Amino acid sequence: MAVEIKKDIFWVGVIDWEVRNFHEYITQNGSTYNSYLIKDKETVLIDTAKDYMFDELINGISQIINPKDIDYVVVNHVEKDHSGCVDKIVEISNATIITNEKGKEHLSLNYDTKGWDFLIVDTGDEISIGDRTLKFIRTPMLHWPDNMVTYCKEDKVLFSNDAFGQHIASSEKFDYEIGDEVFEHAKEYFANILMPYKMLIPNTINSLKDLDIELICPSHGIIWKEKIDEIIKKYLDWANDKIENKAVIAYDTMYNSTKKIAHAIAGGLIDGGVEVKLYRISETPMNTIMKEILDAKYVLIGSPTLNGNPYPEVGKFLTYMEGLKPTNKIGVAFGSYGWMEMATEKIKRVFESLGFKIVDDECLKVKFAPKEDDLKKCYEFGKRLADI
Ligand SMILES: Cc1cc2nc3c(=O)[nH]c(=O)nc-3n(C[C@H](O)[C@H](O)[C@H](O)COP(=O)(O)O)c2cc1C
Structure with missing residues (x-):
């Protein structure tokens, strides 16, 4: 239901309590699709929701205005979790779409946009919607070519779309309403959505540094208000590969031999002073493992x-x-x-493609079930690894 987040600026998004799989990102806490409505001389809707959430989105909007009265829909990003209701909104309201060239192209490849009115914007462009000015900044490849963010100058609100998002379904709307676990959700989101493009993040944050920001309103999860400096610092740390003295051991097994090797190496690493996170891959969401890999020093993958x-x-x-x-x-x-x-050879090929520094040892490949002596060697290997 609609929540006023600043005078005449409303969260009108929807909470998807039950979504559990977002293109293989297992969302154990659900998610939200945050849509925002600005009521000024012109009425502007910023981003929408997945198509099956249309009725809920319209209910929220209808608490504030008649949806027919929407003048503009800002499409910051065309992925269907945000653009999924744009076609129906245009049908109801004849609203003009504000997006960039790439956004227009991607919309036309996902929807029948014949007859739609577009206002094409680029970085630095501003439009007046009455008492307020909206400014647009493109953020290409964070995480699609069409991404951009929208800044409301007078209210100092940044509508950041997927940047700074988190997959949490919660009735709370602001960072101060939930504890610091919000950073864990933001970290998991960063690791699984933004990590491939992390080298672009410092420059993007730099391009926002002249903006006076009181609220960061992402398109998933809670709104940043009191923890803005902290989340920006964390984004820079994650983007710049700030690592912890931590090992992620991820393995799978048919008959437990590889499991025994994994546990023996873990013992050595722990005794060597390294924090260890150990996962059986088939029992763990891949996004959980990637969240820990983001700031890990060591990545150990095991397979029969x-x-x-x-x-x-x-x-x-x-x-x-x-x-x-x-x-x-x-x-x-x-x-x-x-x-x-053959398994370790193929794992190492992936490590090579990622530019990892590979550490190898004879003890890491065990023929059938490891004996006590094999496991001792694996433990000792773990201890030596801790010193690298
Ligand atoms: C269906 C099947 C196929 C296998 N294929 C190979 C193989 O291609 N090369 C090999 O060296 N071992 C092969 N193995 C043997 C396993 O790798 C071996 O039993 C190993 O100890 C299993 O480790 P785990 O206990 O961690 O599952 C195969 C085993 C099974 C059950």
Whole structure:
């Protein structure tokens, strides 16, 4: 339901309590699609929601205005979780779409935009909507080519779309209403949505530094008000690969041999003073593992060899991780095999493509079930690794 976040600026988004899979990002806490309405001489809707949320979106808007009276819809990003209701809104209101050239192109490739009115904007462009001025700044590849953000000058509100977002469904709207776990949600979102393009983030934040910002209103999750400086600092740390003395061990297994190797190495790392996060890949959302990899120093991936390949769950994770492009890591591949070891070779190929520094050792490949002596060597390897 609509919430006034500044005088005549309303959150009119929808809460998707039950969504659990966002293109393989497992959203255990649901999400929101934040849409914002500015009531001025012109009425402006900023971003929409997934198409199946149309009725709820309209209910929220209708608490403030008649949806027929929307003059402009700002499309900051064409991905369907934000543009999914644009076509129906245009049908009701004949609103003009404000977007950039790429946004227009992507809209026309997703919807029948014949007859739609567009106002095309680029970085630095401003439009007056009455007492307020909206300024637009393109943020290409954060995380699609069409992304942009919208800034309301008089109210000092940045509508940042996916930047600074988090997948949480919550009745609270502001950062001060929930605890610091909001940073964990923001970190998971960063790791799984923005990480491949993290090198662009420092410049983008730099381009926003002249804006006086009182609210950052993302398109998912809560609105930043009291923790703006902290989240910007964290974004810069994550973008600049600030790492912790932490190892992420992610493995899978058929008959537990690879599991035993994983636990033995973990023991050595822990005794060597490294924080360890250990996951069985098939039992863990990939996004949880990636969140921890974001600021880890070590990434250890383990797999048995199955028909000349890594175990399928491990293969799937490797594909996901390779796409997200973590950088500046020490990579270790390990696993059990029977006669011709192939899994660790394929894991190392992914490490190479990501530019990881690979640390190898004979003990990391164990033929069938590891014996006590094999596990001792793996433990010692973990301890040595902690000193690198
Ligand atoms: C269906 C199947 C296919 C396998 N294919 C290979 C293979 O191609 N190369 C190999 O060295 N071992 C192969 N193995 C043997 C396993 O890698 C070996 O049993 C290993 O110890 C399993 O490790 P885990 O206990 O961690 O699952 C295969 C095992 C199974 C069940």
